[in-house]
Amino acid sequence: MRNIILMALCFTVAIQSGCAFKDIDKRIFVIAIGVDQSDDAKNPYRVTLKLALPAQKFDPSVNNIQIISENSETISGAIGRIRAKSSKDLNFGLLEICILGESLAHESINEPLNWLSRRFDIPMEGIVAIGKPNAETVLKMKPKSENFSGNALLLSLSETGSISSFTVPEHLYDFYRRTTEKGMDPYLPIIETENEVYKIDRVALLDKHKIKTILTTDETRVFKELLHSYPHFEITTKMVDQPFVLAIEQLKRRYTIDTNNKNKPVIRVSIQMRGVVEEFVNQVYEENWTKFEKHVEQEERTKISSLLKKLQKNGIDPFGFGLLYRATRHEGDKEWEQWQSIYPEAVFDVNVKVSIQGTGAIK
CATH class of the missing domain: 3.30.300.210 (Nutrient germinant receptor protein C, domain 3)
Known part of the structure; x- marks a missing residue:
């Protein structure tokens, strides 16, 4: 019995060493990611991460959010450059929002979707949307109604907070399924910023690769119906x-x-x-x-x-x-x-x- 316990302890230590276990104070949590087209032809992707800093207690007066953006030839390359700017390990396990820039969605959504769906540490139930004019602008705005890190967007898009007949939420797992399924095409809600609030009252309809048309507000209501x-x-x-x-x-x-x-x-x-x-x-x-x-x-x-x-x-x-x-x-x-x-x-x-x-x- 003593030998079995000793072997179990050694196995546990080995697993923790192999998984590079890190304490929570050495991690920083990615709660939202935005992917845009950059102005640099050699580094076409601009990735923006919205990071939530761990805190011992909740204090609305303290800004526990950090926004970091980087350009690169690939999305993974941009993430690598952002890691070089952070003293803590990036953790994607709590990622809630994935935003694609409008210009990128008009060109192709294949690369960002491919990256999001391949990552084991990104939850497939996360919300996907299009940011107008771009994802970085949407992520940088902090509405006055936001109490917790990034929860304003999540409350609107997941309908756990506000429920609107003009807001059509979409999850990553369903979005990926629609891009691969014959006989069903994808859609994404459009997020705009207006006077320090999010405006989410239109939807973009895509084929398997890019935006084909954007519905008006009234058409969006009928679409959701x-x-x-x-x-x-x-x-x-x-x-x-x-x-x-x-x-x-x-x-x-x-x-x-x-x-x-x-x-x-x-x-x-x-x-x-x-x-x-x-x-x-x-x-x-x-x-x-x-x-x-x-x-x-x-x-x-x-x-x-x-x-x-x-x-x-x-x-x-x-x-x-x-x-x-x-x-x-x-x-x-x-x-x-x-x-x-x-x-x-x-x-x-x-x-x-x-x-x-x-x-x-x-x-």
């Missing part, structure tokens, strides 16, 4: 020349692909919504709810159809219609070739059903 069956958002329209706002509290959606007529394939999109009147200056009585419902249905049908046609025109499929087609057919390798010829010619049949459940706290 179709992507996640997001149940809490507002539909704004006009009735009798007055603003009419319906707060949606329940949403169901269903997609089907009909290829019975090979000359005219149809993608059917069915949406069911339930909500309450949130804003309207005139009285809304139960007997005339139907005309309000029909009006909202027509408005939503037009917006959804317009968005789907825009995606089709750009040759991108973030909703996974192609993946649905492959999953419901059993023709082997021919399925993908068939879908590539079907999608550009498909017609969208959008059906929206709206049900008003009440008029809020007043009648």
